Amino acid sequence: MFSKHKGEIGYLKKQTVRIGLLALLLLVLCAAIFMTGYIMHGTAKNIFTIIAVLGTLPVAKLLVSFILGIKAEKYSFNRDDAAFVKELFGEKYVLYGFDFYLTSYKTNFPLSSCFVFDETIIALSADKDMDMKECKDHIEKYLANNSINGIKVYILDSLEKYSDRIRSVKDDYSKTDKDLAAFNLIKNLSL
Numbered sequence: 001m002f003s004k005h006k007g008e009i010g011y012l013k014k015q016t017v018r019i020g021l022l023a024l025l026l027l028v029l030c031a032a033i034f035m036t037g038y039i040m041h042g043t044a045k046n047i048f049t050i051i052a053v054l055g056t057l058p059v060a061k062l063l064v065s066f067i068l069g070i071k072a073e074k075y076s077f078n079r080d081d082a083a084f085v086k087e088l089f090g091e092k093y094v095l096y097g098f099d100f101y102l103t104s105y106k107t108n109f110p111l112s113s114c115f116v117f118d119e120t121i122i123a124l125s126a127d128k129d130m131d132m133k134e135c136k137d138h139i140e141k142y143l144a145n146n147s148i149n150g151i152k153v154y155i156l157d158s159l160e161k162y163s164d165r166i167r168s169v170k171d172d173y174s175k176t177d178k179d180l181a182a183f184n185l186i187k188n189l190s191l
Helices: 011-041 047-073 079-089 132-145 159-168 177-189
Strands: 095-103 108-117 120-125 152-156
Touching: 011 047, 011 095, 047 095, 047 108, 079 095, 079 108, 079 159, 095 132, 095 177, 108 132, 108 177, 120 132, 120 159, 120 177, 132 152, 132 177, 152 159
Parallel strands: 120 152
Antiparallel strands: 095 108, 108 120
């Protein structure tokens, strides 16, 4: 049920459900720990209360991820379009993935799909109103911070342009270490 990995179609939806269930489970566990201490000692002033309160810290982090996931899952790539894109890649040995949601301090950047080849990142925006230049700058900043230099970044706003770029990739292309590092960075920046 939860076998989706970052970059696979449907990841955002599955991850949101997984995080929500985990947060609920941990919250119930914290409540059970608190109630155990309260029943045993007849007061909330005991070590069980401290343990239960400390246990809510990871729950709070999970709840933030859950809320972001709810916001992000509406940008999940349509399965038919994903099948079309996968068909275009065919046997091409290119790093690609779906359902990326990059976060920053100011705004978030939903990317339906992304592929890396020949030291170039090409991404398809899931939101027509997204600031493409800001997204490009965000990715370039993190590439530079991670010493991945010489990578070009293009954010496209239509499936037609994106599929044209896929078709332009040579069948015999071999990926480089920089390509792998850039793709892993995109995956790590994404929810």
